[in-house]
Amino acid sequence: MTRKRILIVEDIPALALMYAGHLEKAGYEAVVVDTGAAVLRALANGESFSALLLDLQLPDIDGLELLRSNVDLLAKQPVIVVTADGSLSRAIEAMRLGAYDFLVKPLAAKRLLAVVASAIEAGPTIVSPVPAQSADPRLPVATPGGFVGSSGVMREIYRQISCIARSRATVLITGESGTGKEVCADTIHRESGRSGGAFIAINCGAIPENLLESELFGHVKGSFTGAVSDRIGAVQAAHKGTLFLDEVCEMALPLQVKLLRFLQTGTVQRVGTSRVDEVDVRIVCATNRDPLREVAEGRFREDLYYRLAVVPVHMPPLRDRGNDIAELAETFLQRFSREEGKRFGPLGPAQLAALKAYRWPGNVREMQNVLRRAAVLWDGPDLPLSALPSEPGAAPAQLAAPPLPMETAQGAPTPHPDLAAAFRGMTLDEIERLVITRAIEDAAGSLPTAARMLGVSASTLYRKRERWASAGEAA
Template sequence: MMESTRVLIVEDIVSLALTYASQLEAAGCQVEVADNGEKARYYIEAGQREQQPFDVILLDLKLPDVDGLDFLADAPELTQSASVIVITADGSINRAIQAMRLGAYDFLVKPVSVERLTTTVKRAGERLRLEQEVQVARSLQRREQFQGFIGGSDVMQVVYRAIENVANSKATVFITGESGTGKEVAAEAIHELSQRRSGRFVAINCGAIPENLLESELFGHVKGAFTGALENRTGAAREASGGTLFLDEICEMELKLQVKLLRFLQTGMVQPVGSNRAVPVDVRVVCATNRDPLTEMSEGRFREDLFYRLSVLPIDLPPLRQRGGDVVLLAQAFMARFSAEEGKAFEDLDDETQQTLHQYNWPGNVRELQNEIRRAVVMSAGNKLSLSHLGAGATVPTTCAKLAERESSQIDLSPDADDALTGLSFQGLTLEQIEKMAIEKAIANNGGSVPGAARDLAVSPSTIYRKLEKWSLTGTSS
């Protein structure tokens, strides 16, 4: 919480320093102000002597007696004991980046909005507390399984404690992390550990439902509200009343609907499509995204006010490549499960196989590992699991991903997509034609279901809908 955050503002422009101080004090911080480097050093040393060190230091890079970069370079231990946020003018972004290379946590560009200042300071303080949590986690009894998670690494111990801490809060939780890291598992764990566990856990994938239907899915509609509305619909928010509403891929939501979601969060009232009457709803909201919400805000795709309303209790899930030995624990668990399903038996993973697991980067995280182990269980002969095809077929998916990234989409074909690509020849085809063939094959394999194809290809259904619309308008052929 921000109440325990001690902040030192190092800024020589008195009006700015006082503005920052009043805004942070209003947010519950304890604030000291220094107008030059010498005074800042005095406050820092005094705080350490009195065992009341600063959690966050706001450092202007242009001070009257010292350059901000020199201030950091001369005290490398400073960034170990506090989160340093540098403040810079528009024309000195490169200097801010240099400061981050010296250990600064983040930078702010003048002028700084109240929301940006308080949120950045809050996160900077949380960064220190997270490091302290890691140290505490190392001294406590380790858990290798927790509410559907498998993993005993330090970073996962912190995640487990965070889930336990937020479970009974009424505040919204914002879960971030790469695709395949277990964001829905975390949301379900929060629900199961909360006092709302007797209520329903209702999940909505904001990227899997076309824009014109998502509002109805969330808030419901009345009969006759639009073509096809043949009866009243309750909507996910009211279905989850007394329980938890999980909004996955929240950054896929269109801006117009983001406004209505913000109003719902602020008022606790739901207005079904086509109705003039708002209905109160008692629901706890948990949301998730595999995108960087700050980037989405800066590029105008996600409302800043909605982000700050949602991100009251942030939880970031680490990628598998940062979880050390967890990859082996997960692989063994998946091997045991799929072996039982297939009626096979394998020896424990040998050193060579474990080394292979550690050396691979796992861009698809736990989901990719699960798919690889399932494939290995099916394809391996004898009693030794073979990972000889680890990452096979990555050439075409990588190419598609690069193309999609250029188009502001995210095509990342998963290992499950191999069957969809079998027998296709790519010689002489453009990247767009290859992409179109892969998508059409996946849709056909799923009986015409776009959401099913999206699951196989590990992309958002909205990405496929957009591409189908584009190809129908341009008449692109494969």
């Protein structure tokens, strides 16, 4: 059987020999060169390689410039770049150019071999650049995954997904709550070469801090109270697939260190054991916070941020998606009316105007819930305006926000005389959700602060938010 050839581009002889030794011991044939010019000569002479291990600091050319000016390097074989720990930004740029992965010196043999094997299995990752979508909004657009909408901002999202899906780079999706971040992550997985593997989603904000490590990395029997059997974590469950970490900025700092170690080594260690297991997982993360602000204020590690944000994607709020509002509303109304065994006609000009005038603070998820409620409460064929938002910043009639309580001279709140009337027609669950959502907004998105304002534990809010998300997942 012909051994797979690996081209090592490294100008420090001791390091080149060490890499070659690891690879040859694993059954590969290692070919070593020390300059960018030697790489180009080898390819020009028709030599073929299963993978290329490229140091970014070469004596005759910068490694990034070599990739930029020689697309064939990426088109003919997967490229793995090697960098010093202080040059992560350069490694990230290499992945944006099409490199399969990057390794940080000093290289661990297991990590090197795991990445090389994974790169060979995936093959070349570079693709022809996807042209920007036409500025003509009349042209049809293919919407991937569970997305609905053909606005310019969403066409750009679809273009990005098409490029990202063919890479192994980690992705950080930002955007307000309800904009479809998980739909984006799931679509990246489905469009990628890992679609045959599992898509495992973990909400870092919904799991108590003391349990999140076990949920991610697994545990062995007896490692803590309640660990009645061995259990793999989400990372191992996503082997050969994609792990989606939602609300990643909610992760506690000690666990951020362990996540960073996993990203650096490609190995996991279950709680309660010293055994280390190798995994091949693509990481996609999401947050509704500003991650750079979280870094600046010390709540999120800067080195972890740069590891995760190799490819950033920002999901636009619904209010910025133009005619997508009408398209989404029509899609939701028809979908939910079928589920309820009802029939609704197309939305009229007045309904569409009301939908477009509303600011949609809860974005697509809020619209989904509004249209589901409308399909339940009304029989059709026409949808009354009272079922929809009717003015900028207003809530739907059934979910109108109650007025804030007035304060006495002593500062103690007293019940507003119309408070009960404002809640009339709402279920207890709806009232609770309204109050909690308002508290979270007042706390600038901080669940622990909102919990203190409401006099409950933060874990209570995390559980409720997870339950609401599961009950009404956005399209």
